[in-house]
Amino acid sequence: xxxxxxxxxxxxxxxxxxxxxxxxxxxxxxxxxxxxxxxxxxxxxxxxxxxxxxxxxxxxxxxxxxxxxxxxxxxxxxxxxxxxxxxxxxxxxxxxxxxxxxxxxxxxxxxxxxxxxxxxxxxxxxxxxxxxxxxxxxxxxxxxxxxxxxxxxxxxxxxxxxxxxxxxxxxxxxxxxxxxxxxxxxxxxxxxxxxxxxxxxxxxxxxxxxxxxxxxxxxxxxxxxxxxxxxxxxxxxxxxxxxxxxxxxxxxxxxxxxxxxxxxxxxxxxxxxxxxxxxxxxxxxxxxxxxxxxxxxxxxxxxxxxxxxxxxxxxxxxxxxxxxxxxxxxxxxxxxxxxxxxxxxxxxxxxxxxxxxxxxxxxxxxxxxxxxxxxxxxxxxxxxxxxxxxxxxxxxxxxxxxxxxxxxxxxxxxxxxxxxxxxxxxxxxxxxxxxxxxxxxxxxxxxxxxxxxxxxxxxxxxxxxxxxxxxxxxxxxxxxxxxxxxxxxxxxxxxx
Amino acid sequence: xxxxxxxxxxxxxxxxxxxxxxxxxxxxxxxxxxxxxxxxxxxxxxxxxxxxxxxxxxxxxxxxxxxxxxxxxxxxxxxxxxxxxxxxxxxxxxxxxxxxxxxxxxxxxxxxxxxxxxxxxxxxxxxxxxxxxxxxxxxxxxxxxxxxxxxxxxxxxxxxxxxxxxxxxxxxxxxxxxxxxxxxxxxxxxxxxxxxxxxxxxxxxxxxxxxxxxxxxxxxxxxxxxxxxxxxxxx
Ligand code: SF4
Numbered sequence: 001x002x003x004x005x006x007x008x009x010x011x012x013x014x015x016x017x018x019x020x021x022x023x024x025x026x027x028x029x030x031x032x033x034x035x036x037x038x039x040x041x042x043x044x045x046x047x048x049x050x051x052x053x054x055x056x057x058x059x060x061x062x063x064x065x066x067x068x069x070x071x072x073x074x075x076x077x078x079x080x081x082x083x084x085x086x087x088x089x090x091x092x093x094x095x096x097x098x099x100x101x102x103x104x105x106x107x108x109x110x111x112x113x114x115x116x117x118x119x120x121x122x123x124x125x126x127x128x129x130x131x132x133x134x135x136x137x138x139x140x141x142x143x144x145x146x147x148x149x150x151x152x153x154x155x156x157x158x159x160x161x162x163x164x165x166x167x168x169x170x171x172x173x174x175x176x177x178x179x180x181x182x183x184x185x186x187x188x189x190x191x192x193x194x195x196x197x198x199x200x201x202x203x204x205x206x207x208x209x210x211x212x213x214x215x216x217x218x219x220x221x222x223x224x225x226x227x228x229x230x231x232x233x234x235x236x237x238x239x240x241x242x243x244x245x246x247x248x249x250x251x252x253x254x255x256x257x258x259x260x261x262x263x264x265x266x267x268x269x270x271x272x273x274x275x276x277x278x279x280x281x282x283x284x285x286x287x288x289x290x291x292x293x294x295x296x297x298x299x300x301x302x303x304x305x306x307x308x309x310x311x312x313x314x315x316x317x318x319x320x321x322x323x324x325x326x327x328x329x330x331x332x333x334x335x336x337x338x339x340x341x342x343x344x345x346x347x348x349x350x351x352x353x354x355x356x357x358x359x360x361x362x363x364x365x366x367x368x369x370x371x372x373x374x375x376x377x378x379x380x381x382x383x384x385x386x387x388x389x390x391x392x393x394x395x396x397x398x399x400x401x402x403x404x405x406x407x408x409x410x411x412x413x414x415x416x417x418x419x420x421x422x423x424x425x426x427x428x429x430x431x432x433x434x435x436x437x438x439x440x441x442x443x444x445x446x447x448x449x450x451x452x453x454x455x456x457x458x459x460x461x462x463x464x465x466x467x468x469x470x471x472x473x474x475x476x477x478x479x480x481x482x483x484x485x486x487x488x489x490x491x492x493x494x495x496x
Numbered sequence: 497x498x499x500x501x502x503x504x505x506x507x508x509x510x511x512x513x514x515x516x517x518x519x520x521x522x523x524x525x526x527x528x529x530x531x532x533x534x535x536x537x538x539x540x541x542x543x544x545x546x547x548x549x550x551x552x553x554x555x556x557x558x559x560x561x562x563x564x565x566x567x568x569x570x571x572x573x574x575x576x577x578x579x580x581x582x583x584x585x586x587x588x589x590x591x592x593x594x595x596x597x598x599x600x601x602x603x604x605x606x607x608x609x610x611x612x613x614x615x616x617x618x619x620x621x622x623x624x625x626x627x628x629x630x631x632x633x634x635x636x637x638x639x640x641x642x643x644x645x646x647x648x649x650x651x652x653x654x655x656x657x658x659x660x661x662x663x664x665x666x667x668x669x670x671x672x673x674x675x676x677x678x679x680x681x682x683x684x685x686x687x688x689x690x691x692x693x694x695x696x697x698x699x700x701x702x703x704x705x706x707x708x709x710x711x712x713x714x715x716x717x718x719x720x721x722x723x724x725x726x727x728x729x730x731x
Contacts, residue, residue, distance in 0.1 A: 080712050087707070088557040095546035096617075128544075129616050194716035205721035216531040218706050219540045236621065237542055240535035280717070341692030495535025496625040496699055 003275040003300060003311040005320050005463070006188070006208030006268065007251065007328045008349050009182055009260075010339045012451060013357040014410070015267040018179035019138070020044050022259035022268075022274040026183075029247070029258045032101040035237025036100035037127045040139050042259040044181040048155035048169065048390065049142040050182075053098040057156040057343065063092040064228030065191050065346030066284065073285055073347065076197055077225040092225035096236070100137045102127040109301050127237075146177025157393040165387040178357040180394075181267070183259060184231040184244035185342070185350030186210050188275065189284045189296075192243070195226035202239075206320075207272075207463070208244045208351065214492065217241050228346035238494050246422035252465035261458060269450075271327030271461040272320060273298045273334075273351065274311055284347045288397045291344045299334050302327070323463035328450055329353065336439075336447055337404040345397040356403050358392050358410055405438070413444045414438035503676070505607075509687050510661070512669045517694035524697035525705060538703040544617040552611050556604025562597045563640070564649070571662055574655035581652045590651050595644050604635045605630065625699045632692050639685040647679055658686070 026042040045051045059065055063077040077092045090484040105122035105211040107364030111206055141149035144296035147170045158166060169176065186203075193201040200216035201223055203209070212223070212232070223232040232243040247257035249392040255261065260268040279298045286294040300307045311321050324330065326496050332339035332353060339353035391407075392400035419430035450458060529536065543550045558570040570577050609630055612622045643650055657674040664671040675683070696702070 042544050083708070083711060089550045090542060093546065095543055097546070129620055131616065189717065193718050198706070198710045199708075199710060199714060199718055202720045203719040205719045215536075216702060217537070219537040220707070220708070221540060223544070234543045236541065236617075238534075239539035240534075242596075328641070335591045455724065492534060494621075495532070495537055495702070496623055 001300075001310045003274050003307060003314045003316060004208065004277045005206065005316050005324065006186070006273050006275055007187075007246065007463070008079065008208075008273040008327075008333075008351040008353070009183075010269040010329050010332045010353045010355065011356040012339075013178060013180065014355060015265040015451070016044070016179040016357075017182055017265045018044055018144070019264050021227055021262050021264045022181055025258040025262035030245070031238075031242075035235035036233070037240060038096065038099050038139075039233040039235075039242065041233075042138060042181065042183045043081075045140075046146060046152075047142055047179050047394070048146060048152040048158060048177060049148075051152050052139045052153045053094060053230050054137075055154065055156060056228075058318070059228055059346070062094065062225070062230065062385055064226055064227070064230065065343075065348055066189070068285060068347070071285060073281070074225050075191055076228075077191070078195060078222060083195070083222060083299065087197065087220060088494060090221050091227055093221050094224055094230070096128075100139055100141070101133060103133055103135055105338050109458075144177065145173035149154075153178070157390050159201055159393060160398065161387055161389050165389065167242070167396070168385070169387060169390070180354075181259075182229065182231070182342075183352065184210060184246070185229060185348070185352040186246060187279075187348065187351060188280050188349035191226035191228060191346075192223035192232045193410045195222040198221075199465070201232075201496050204248075207248075207465070210243070211245055211248070212241055212243055214240050214242075219435040228343065228348060229350075246433065247435070251462055254462050256456075256460040257484050266454065266459065268402070268457045269332065270329040272302075272304055272324040272463050273305060273328040273329055274302050274321070274324050276300055280349065284349055288345055291347070291397050292340065292402050295341060295344060295349055296334060296337070299330070300481050301334070302330065317464070322462040323461055326461045328454075328459060328461060331446070331450065336409070336443065337402075338409050338447070340406060341396040342399070343394060354395055355410070356406050357386070357416075358407060384386075407435040407446070409439050412439055412448055413420070416441070416444050417448055506676050509683070509690075510672045510675050511665070513687065513690045514665055517690040519683075520694040521696055525702060528702065530698055531703075536702055536706050537700075539621070539623055539700045541618045545611065545615045548607065548611045548615070552602070552604055552607035554607055555600045559597045559599075559601030559604055563594065563601060566594055566597070567654070570651060570654045571659050574659040577651060577655040581649075581655075587649065587652065591644070591649065592624050594651065595641070595645065598637060598641045598644060602641065605633055605637060607702065615628075620688055623700075627693070629701060632688065632695065636685065636688050639681050639688060642681050643679075643685055647682060687716075 021223060023040055023042045023044055027040065030041060031037070031039045040052060043052050051057065053062075055061060057065075057231050059076060065076055067076045068075045103126050104125045106125055108121050110120050110122050123132055124135050125131060126292040142148060145151050145436070147169070151165075155171065158169075161169070186208055187210065190201070193210060196217075197220045198216050200213040202213065204210060204211065217240040219234065219241065219242060221234050223241055223243075224230070224234050232241050234241050244419065247255075247259075250257055250261075255266075257271060260270055273343065276298050283291075283298050290472050300309065301319060302311075308321055310317070329339070332355065341350045341353055346349065363369070388400045388403060388407075391403045392398055397404045412430070415425055415433050416430040419425045419427045431441070434441060441445075513636075581590065604702070612618050612626070612630075647653075658679075661672060661674045678686075
């Protein structure tokens with residue numbers, strides 16, 4: 001057992017209201033610079049939809065993630081040999097067209113336009129060239145277009161859905177969608193790290209945050225191709241690749257990352273998971289159907305004395321172990337099993353988990369009439385308006401079982417809480433539903449509390465970073481006085 | 497008198513210049529690596545334009561690398577090259593191959609220039625230094641191809657005459673006699689090379705120095721520890 005600690009995340013999709021506050025918080029802090037305008041380290045997609053970059057889940061197009069070939073894992077985007085021969089032109093390289101050309105508006109024209117009979121307009125101009133552009137796509141172009149034949153109908157997750165199910169998803173009055181906020185998953189078996197020809201990408205040993213060493217990156221863009229979530233980006237201005245850094249300067253000082261902190265729906269949870277690093281390769285090689293279980297099984301119980309001992313042996317600080325014991329992520333993922341990794345079939349072992357959304361249940365239409373809730377408010381999960389296969393493709397490697405389990409449990413808890421507070425459902429029914437959903441009343445209360453009544457400190461259990469143990473601190477601190485951060489920092493200036 | 501000043505010019509160009517260029521190449525590259533590490537990048541523009549990129553960059557790189565390897569071989573193992581060339585057919589093959597790679601490089605270079613001019617986004621990320629090196633490559637390829645056509649069997653006379661001269665430079669005992677009698681186009685080619693080496697570390701060409709090599713041998717996952725734990729772990 002080789003215990004390591006990982007700062008992990010849970011996004012509760014039932015709570016996301018699609019306000020994009022998270023994306024804006026991130027953009028303002030990190031990607032408001034030349035060359036990064038098009039990057040959204042945090043973005044919120046409408047599902048079904050094509051997402052950002054367009055159809056990122058289609059790995060026949062982008063060739064991200066890992067492939068299993070006769071029990072061996074290999075990157076889908078490249079091999080060691082091809083990395084060398086393709087170094088001049090990356091055949092799976094995404095281009096700006098796959099994202100969008102960033103633009104702004106000529107606001108000054110609103111003030112400076114000469115007097116005339118028309119209203120002055122602020123024309124869109126490209127943030128790359130500064131020329132006028134005809135805006136044809138954007139990072140969130142299909143926002144709320146759940147039923148769109150242009151966007152939603154091209155969602156790769158619709159694979160395996162019957163014609164009837166598709167109809168059901170797109171029928172005008174039953175049209176349904178939900179939001180899917182995405183950041184880097186800080187995976188255990190990251191494709192980006194494995195693909196980097198320069199070895200510039202690395203996972204931090206202490207907390208598992210995946211970073212790109214800006215000094216070692218040479219702009220080969222192998223990481224951009226290899227990340228199946230398309231969460232590494234190429235800064236075309238500095239010639240370096242960049243990605244979500246999980247706001248490590250904030251995390252190290254005990255603050256939640258910007259997107260977590262600002263989340264209006266309070267859908268985001270952050271905490272430590274302890275895992276067995278010796279099992280990474282084995283787990284990543286398991287069969288599709290067993291991937292989720294294997295992934296869960298490598299996450300260790302932080303209350304188990306043997307695990308605690310092994311963690312100590314491995315140099316994990318007591319404070320971090322304590323933090324792992326209080327981790328909300330551990331509860332969602334391991335104890336309650338209602339948070340699932342996105343597209344685990346890409347085999348990067350993501351450490352961001354999603355609580356799948358209950359479909360909107362408030363109203364449905366029947367024979368042209370809008371039928372409101374009352375009697376079958378808690379209709380059957382199988383009749384969910386988002387077909388289970390769709391959610392299974394997204395969160396279950398194509399299998400529905402884990403999604404059904406998570407939804408059943410959530411539904412039982414709602415019923416239970418309703419029986420408690422409203423009383424229009426009998427407690428017997430509620431309890432039976434709980435038992436069927438593999439959930440005790442205590443667990444139901446705990447899930448309810450952490451879902452609905454959670455405070456800031458419940459949601460974010462951030463381990464102390466112990467920067468005092470960092471090698472930089474072993475050097476003479478006076479030497480680094482008044483310099484930016486630790487050590488010397490190069491100005492991020494494009495080379496000649 | 498005229499002969500003397502020509503000889504003087506030759507000394508400047510073929511003794512002083514190469515040493516200056518070597519000093520510039522080594523000193524500035526190393527200094528830049530440590531002082532401005534961030535600026536070492538391939539500065540790829542494939543992200544901004546993905547179609548022409550392939551047809552421009554790939555022929556250019558394969559062409560120039562093979563040509564470079566050819567020059568290097570004649571420099572390092574001149575006897576092997578001469579032995580190879582002792583059979584006429586093999587000489588023809590080598591010469592033809594070199595010419596084809598030269599043309600390949602030329603085609604790639606032209607496409608690169610066209611691409612950098614015609615695509616507004618790519619033009620935007622093209623610096624004055626980029627235009628200078630492109631021009632230098634243009635001169636080198638022109639003089640190189642001209643030499644290949646009008647002063648044939650270069651692979652042999654390079655190994656026989658230029659290599660001794662280059663070695664005399666490296667052994668700090670410069671002897672330019674084999675060079676002075678060379679046709680002026682060949683001289684231009686050599687001088688151009690020196691100027692390029694001198695200018696090299698000031699340009700994006702430094703990406704050549706950081707081509708990935710440990711990649712082929714390293715394990716797929718990279719983990720970095722900081723501080724005390726890093727020291728503990730290295731036991
Ligand atoms: S801020 Fe929170 S609620 Fe709003 S879109 Fe982002 S994740 Fe969803």
